[in-house]
Amino acid sequence: MKIIKCENYQEMSEKALEVIQELLKDVEKPVLGLATGSTPEGLYQEMIKANEKGEMDFSDICSVNLDEYVGIDPENEQSYHYYMKDHLFDHVNIKEENYNIPKADGDDLDKAVEEYNQLLDEIGRRNVQILGIGNNGHIAFNEPDKTLSIGTRIVQLTDDTIEANSRFFDSPEEVPKKAISMGIGDILNADHIVLLANGKGKQKAIHQLIHTEELDPMFPASFLKVHPSVFIIADKEALA
Numbered sequence: 475m476k477i478i479k480c481e482n483y484q485e486m487s488e489k490a491l492e493v494i495q496e497l498l499k500d501v502e503k504p505v506l507g508l509a510t511g512s513t514p515e516g517l518y519q520e521m522i523k524a525n526e527k528g529e530m531d532f533s534d535i536c537s538v539n540l541d542e543y544v545g546i547d548p549e550n551e552q553s554y555h556y557y558m559k560d561h562l563f564d565h566v567n568i569k570e571e572n573y574n575i576p577k578a579d580g581d582d583l584d585k586a587v588e589e590y591n592q593l594l595d596e597i598g599r600r601n602v603q604i605l606g607i608g609n610n611g612h613i614a615f616n617e618p619d620k621t622l623s624i625g626t627r628i629v630q631l632t633d634d635t636i637e638a639n640s641r642f643f644d645s646p647e648e649v650p651k652k653a654i655s656m657g658i659g660d661i662l663n664a665d666h667i668v669l670l671a672n673g674k675g676k677q678k679a680i681h682q683l684i685h686t687e688e689l690d691p692m693f694p695a696s697f698l699k700v701h702p703s704v705f706i707i708a709d710k711e712a713l714a
């Protein structure tokens with residue numbers, strides 16, 4: 475694991491873009507794995523600026539997102555579809571047909587899961603997978619559990635995650651209880667993984683991730699330890 479310590483959130487976001495651009499520099503048609511949440515917002519801002527300056531072209535980029543809440547319309551402000559359009563896609567030259575987010579608002583969720591698994595198979599290995607980390611060590615919505623799934627499926631969010639994500643909703647009751655999420659195998663199916671973390675709330679999870687010597691499904695991020703190219707880009711608070 476390569477650990478890059480940054481002074482603050484802004485430096486973390488700039489450094490993340492620099493690392494990603496370096497990793498993609500010789501790739502003709504990059505495939506990016508994208509995350510939502512507060513952590514990558516600054517990185518997406520930096521991507522937009524780079525796109526405006528002609529330093530990052532999205533016209534050949536294909537992307538796949540980690541997850542989406544079940545039962546939320548893509549037009550709804552709290553959906554990850556909306557988040558991605560608002561924070562990135564509407565502001566860069568990515569083609570609509572090239573970005574992919576699980577469709578979790580229909581009646582047939584099993585079909586939606588099957589289709590996303592098929593899509594991931596067709597797209598194949600991502601060049602770079604961007605990740606955040608939950609306070610409880612989740613990656614995507616792979617929550618601490620007795621076993622973890624390899625592929626995409628429907629997951630139940632834990633109370634910790636519902637509480638943490640309630641800041642985006644009017645109350646914890648409004649946070650969806652389920653999501654469609656990539657599995658651990660999907661996440662690891664990338665040439666490089668860039669995990670971002672900032673703030674005190676992530677200290678414990680980052681400490682555990684750096685120091686753990688075990689693959690522990692109760693700490694899902696521990697599975698990143700088997701990947702040969704993981705960058706942890708974090709501010710000094712998260713790394714304290």
Ligand code: F6R
Pocket residue numbers: 508509510511512513514540541605606607608609612613614615
């Ligand atoms: C988001 C995702 C989650 C978040 C994690 C951290 O697509 O899959 O694993 O990365 O919950 O969220 P923030 O960045 O809001 O602290």
